[in-house]
Amino acid sequence: MNFNERVASHDALQAMLGAEGLSLGDVQVQASETGMLACTQPACSSATDLGAGCAAIVLGRPRWPEAALAARAQSDGQAAAVLAAWRDGGEHVLQAMQGNFAVVLVDSRQRRVVLAIDRSGIERLCFTLVGETLVFSTSARAVARHPLVAASISQQALYEYLYCHMVPSPDTAFVGVEKLLPAQAISFTGDALTRRFYWQLGYDIDHSSDDATLRQRFMELTEQGVARQNDEQRPTGAFLSGGTDSSTVSGMLGKVSGKAAETFSIGFDEEGFDELEFARITSRHFGTKPHEYYVTADDVVEAMPLIARAYDEPFGNASAAPTYFCAKMAREHGIEVVLAGDGGDEFFGGNERYAKQGVFEHYHRVPALLRNIMEPLVMKFPLGGSIMPLRKAQSYLQQARVPLPDRMETYNFLHRSPLLEILEPDFLQAVDTERPLELAREAYFRCGSSEMIERMMHLDHKTTLADNDLRKVTRMCEAAGVEVRFPFLDDDLIAFSGQLKPEHKVHKGRLRVLFKDALRGFLPDETITKSKHGFGLPFGIWLNEHGALKQLAEDALISLGKRGIVRPGYLDYLRREHASGHASYYGVMIWVLVELELWLQANATP
Incomplete structure (x- = not known):
């Protein structure tokens, strides 16, 4: 997009499409003097208002709480609803949208382009500014291939990948190309580009409801979330690992659909990795129609190059491989839409590090004067490293003295050895080794709550969920030919999480306190008490x-x-x-x- 000169061309568009194995015949193109918009059908909705000089493209499944906009989306398409909301309220259109979406809106009269993605970061948009030209795509690789951009692979991004096992937003694998964070929008006016967050989770604790009422509300919202994602027009199933999240989704899918849910589970013929028995417990409990597949080493040989080709950036989460084969199995059984359990941990307190870091935070409640006396005694005690209680105390102090969120990376591979022993000197000199931690601190402290648990979950929303798990599941499902949806990322359920006290999430080492208490009686007892595992790969x-x-x-x-x-x-x-x-x-x-x-x-x- 360029408001001052015509720079768009079919050759440039073809270069971008070619980066993802597409051609002009695979997309619908809207061309104007300011630029080109291209989208695949039927995944995208597009609309133009010639009288107002506006055009919009919407990817995903947005939901409109306002009845008039919902009716407009139903009758004329999602993009038409975006244009209607834009005419009435400008960029407030983003607050009116829920669900998963990536939206591009061009207003030629106001000389403005708006890019935004949904609150959870399910969808994706990447962009760069070259002079007065804005280039954007759902793929960072496609943006990099535009002739005006011609971006090389970023050494900085490669370091961040080695540190995080993915490239954390807003960075991408290509120099100068960025990606949007959850609930982020950019506005381009021809000579300036601004970034903002149009939504942040509010923390407004509900003191008027007792725990029984909150548990009931959780169950109602969870059922509603699954019902909203269930597709009555297309064959729908659910991933089932046997954990609380996937088991809840599978059980609720059967309840809202009125028939036995089709569930899909992965196993490994390796001691300590196979959790199919837990999936079977859930399947028997809810009477699902189970489908199982054992991933083998031969499968991994097939999957590793496929994963490398599928992602527009290097992606190092090994559970992408079993996710792909689980999605592939679902597609082979005629499933077009699969429901996944991602999101429960990051909004209801399910990651084990939340409890672990709470133990270290106790240290900071000790008066500073006492800490100043205690630390030298423990850390410098003669032969302390050879005495078990003192060795543990030294380890505790070493970690406790590191502030959050940096402490969460204590065991990172790149902290286990000196960087000069891991990376080549010239490469190391070219990168900012503090960048990954700076990005983590930004997300941690941007949280609307000062509570440690809430801040950790806010950070995990960005890094563990949006940058990692959602990328893993969505891309592997796309590669397998199925659409994936996430009931636990329902906007009403997320808003409800902000009304809970921190101790409803993590309390005295217990994780997901209200979450699990609410599900007792709905899930099998074995599911409630099992430890977290997921699709771990041997x-x-x-x-x-x-x-x-x-x-x-x-x-x-x-x-x-x-x-x-x-x-x-x-x-x-x-x-x-x-x-x-x-x-x-x-x-x-x-x-x-x-x-x-x-x-x-x-x-x-x-």
Whole structure:
């Protein structure tokens, strides 16, 4: 988009589409003097108001609480509703939208372009500004391929990937290209670009309701969330890992649909990794129609290059592989829409680190004078490292002294060894090693609550959910040919989470207190009490046993060692430690590095 000169061309658009394996024949194009808008059908809704000089494209499934706008969306399409709301209230249109969406709105008369994504970050938009030209897409790779942009891969982003195992927003894998954060919008006026958050979770504790009332409200909203995502016109199923989230969604899907839910579960023929029995417990409890698939090492050999090609940025979450095969199984059984349980942890207090970090926060309640006396005594005690109680006390103090959110990265692989032993000096000199922590601090302190638990969940909403888990599930489902929806990210349910006290989420080491208490009697007892697992992958173990997988990984590591990013000596260290009995632990970093190399190869990086 450029309001001052005509720069758009079909050649430029074709270059962007080609980055994602598409052609002009795959999209609907709206062209004007200011630029081009292209969208795939029927995934997108588009509309033009020639009289007002406006055009809009909407991706996703927005929901309109206002009846008139909901009726307009029903009759004329989502983009028409956006234009109607824009005419009436300008950028307040974003507050009127709920659900999952990415929206692009062009107002030629006001010389303004607005880009925005939904509150949870389910959808995605990437962009860059080249002079007076705004280039944008759902794919960072597509933006980078625009001839005016021609962005190279960012060394900084590669460091952030090694640190976070994905590239955290707003950064992308390409120099100068950004991606929107959840509930973020940009406004471009031809000569300026501004960023803002149009929504933030409010923390307004409901003191008038007792716990029984809150539990009932939770169940009602959860059922409503599943009902809103259930598609009565298309075959719909649910992922079922056997945990509380997926089990709740599966049970509620059967309830709202009035028939046995089709559920899809993944297993691994490896001790300590297979959780199919928990999925079976849920299936029997609710009478679902279960479908199971055992992922093998051969599957992983197939999946690793597929994952590298599918993502527009390097992505290192190994559970993308079982997610893909679970989605593929659903598609093979005729399912078009699958419901997933993501989001329950980040809004209701389900991640184990919330309880762990609370233990360290107790230290900061000790008076500073007493801490100043205690710390030297413990940390400098002669031979303290060889005395178990003192060694534990020293470890506790070392971690407790690190403030949040930095403390959450204490065990990060890049903190376990000096960076100069991990990364090549020239690469290290070219990057800002503090950037990942700066991004985490920004999200942590932007939270509307001063409570530690709420701040940690706010950070996880961005990094664990939007930047990682949602990218994992949505992209792998897309690759498998199914649409995924997230009932726990229903806007009313999220708003309800802000009305709960912190102790309703985490209390004395208990996670998701109200969440689990509300589900007692609905879920099997075994499901309520089981520990968290998810689709964990025994990659590190299989790497020692499976020849083709070992060869794939070794070839990738050798190639990566020649790129001037990771020191070959560190790669050798990982190989030794992995082979010496720490297969699962070191397998995590090996997966991250192999996927990086495969992604670099897929994106033709010399």
